[in-house]
Amino acid sequence: MKMERIDHLNITVADIDRSLAFYKKVLGMETETIAEGRAALLFGQQKIHLDAAGGPMAPTGSGSGERRMPAHICFVTEAPVGEITAHLEQCGVPVRMQGPRAGAIGTIQSVYIDDPDGNSIEISNYLSRPSG
Amino acid sequence: MQIARLDHLVLTVADIAKTCDFYTKVLGMEVTRFGEGRTALRFGQQKINLHPADNIPGLVADKPTAGSGDLCFITETPIAEVVTHLGRCGVPIITGPGPRAGALGTIQSVYIRDPDQNLVEISNY
Numbered sequence: 001m002k003m004e005r006i007d008h009l010n011i012t013v014a015d016i017d018r019s020l021a022f023y024k025k026v027l028g029m030e031t032e033t034i035a036e037g038r039a040a041l042l043f044g045q046q047k048i049h050l051d052a053a054g055g056p057m058a059p060t061g062s063g064s065g066e067r068r069m070p071a072h073i074c075f076v077t078e079a080p081v082g083e084i085t086a087h088l089e090q091c092g093v094p095v096r097m098q099g100p101r102a103g104a105i106g107t108i109q110s111v112y113i114d115d116p117d118g119n120s121i122e123i124s125n126y127l128s129r130p131s132g
Numbered sequence: 133m134q135i136a137r138l139d140h141l142v143l144t145v146a147d148i149a150k151t152c153d154f155y156t157k158v159l160g161m162e163v164t165r166f167g168e169g170r171t172a173l174r175f176g177q178q179k180i181n182l183h184p185a186d187n188i189p190g191l192v193a194d195k196p197t198a199g200s201g202d203l204c205f206i207t208e209t210p211i212a213e214v215v216t217h218l219g220r221c222g223v224p225i226i227t228g229p230g231p232r233a234g235a236l237g238t239i240q241s242v243y244i245r246d247p248d249q250n251l252v253e254i255s256n257y
Contacts, residue, residue: 001217002160003175003205006138007234007255010202028134034233043135047235071201072142072181079133087133102166103139104179124139 008040010049011071011119018116019050026091026113027075027123043075074103074110074122081109084123088113096120140172140179143250144198148182150247155180158221158244159205159254175205201250204234204241206257211240214254218244226251 013019016039023029023041030042037052077084081098088095088111096112101124103110108124115121145151148171155161161173161180172179185198207214211229218225228242232255239255246252 001207001209001214001254003207003254005176005178005206006141007204007206007236007239007253009138009141009204042235044137045236046138074139074141075135076137076139077133077135084133104172104174105177108139122139123133123135 006046008047008049009071009073010051011117012051012053013117014053015116016050016052022116023048026088026093027121048073072120072122074108074124076103076108077123077125078127079125080127081111081125084111084125138178140181141203142181142183143201143248144183144185145248146185146198147247148184151182154247158218158223159252199249201246201248201252203250204232204239204253204255206234206239206255208256211242211256214242214256218242 016037020031020039024031027043032040032042034040039050041048041050079087085095085098093113096114098111101108101110101122103124103126106126108126110122110124113121113123143151152163152171152173155173156163159175161175164172164174164179166172171182173182209217215225215229223244226243226245229240231238232241232253234255234257237257239257241253241255244252244254
């Protein structure tokens, strides 16, 4: 049995509206409200579910941690790094670091930021370097 | 700027060897090493980087926590075959199979737990 790709993952956030605004503006995702305390971020063939901390879908039992998936997540974009950093600056989002990294299928150029809950977000592309 | 897909994410785990054994045997992933002794699980165009809970590297999430993950994977294996495979692996099914809302439409899902008690959903369209 082989896994093709991740379909979605679930993260718990302190403030759903704040997270929706961030991911829409900074990462260009589409947003969808599912129910009170639950929303989704859509991009490509995948999505991220957001559950409000303390909301009906928030994890409470043992084994899931009180704050689900305080995560490091890396996203792939086709935007060049220069465009990513310019966009982040326009959004007023500080870049923590940047440089080449080992992506899933080769070397990526990555820019690191924090989301409003302190999750570490990496924005990357596989574009080859400018010719010359 | 548009996001095309996830490239990778990080799971903080108690025991890298145990996690690799589980994800290769149960989910058919491939173990790869990169950087300075780091470990990842490869599948399709994506991977999961593993961080040992007792030796967390520099740049990480605010509160890395083993067992806090909640992930859904797509397979082309029919769900009945998934169930049979899990049975053979001795992995208990938490719930399912049943329909769920996937990123692109309705998926059939079963839920299991990995060695750190992360919730793992295995699905197909």
